[in-house]
Amino acid sequence: MKKIFLFSICIIATQITKAQVADAKSLEAQTYQTKLSQITKTLVINMSGFSMNFIGEFKDEVIGWQGKVISINLNEDSKIISIVHNELLDPREISDILSKYQIVKDRIISHQ
Numbered sequence: 001m002k003k004i005f006l007f008s009i010c011i012i013a014t015q016i017t018k019a020q021v022a023d024a025k026s027l028e029a030q031t032y033q034t035k036l037s038q039i040t041k042t043l044v045i046n047m048s049g050f051s052m053n054f055i056g057e058f059k060d061e062v063i064g065w066q067g068k069v070i071s072i073n074l075n076e077d078s079k080i081i082s083i084v085h086n087e088l089l090d091p092r093e094i095s096d097i098l099s100k101y102q103i104v105k106d107r108i109i110s111h112q
Contacts, residue, residue, distance in 0.1 A: 039087045040070060043094065044109040047079040055079065058101050065089060080109065 047055050055074060063072050068089040073082045
């Protein structure tokens with residue numbers, strides 16, 4: 001009887017330990033995601049030569065990255081667009097969108 005009781009205690013203790021480890025890993029991942037979402041960068045692109053319709057489509061797609069893009073502003077006179085984003089926005093996503101809209105790297109004024 002004692003053996004069954006001790007064996008049951010060991011199983012319960014193991015399950016509790018596994019749950020605590022899983023919770024700790026989940027919390028660590030959430031903390032990392034929170035830190036990434038708080039670090040921001042600004043991508044500034046010269047959009048001169050593109051139509052306002054084209055720029056509007058580009059803006060609409062970029063602003064659709066909820067949780068990654070914080071704001072997007074366009075100076076209509078100079079056609080310079082500023083995209084404030086956090087570190088959750090992967091550089092490949094930026095590269096893909098620029099390629100999709102055929103925006104060459106020479107048009108990037110800054111990204112810091």
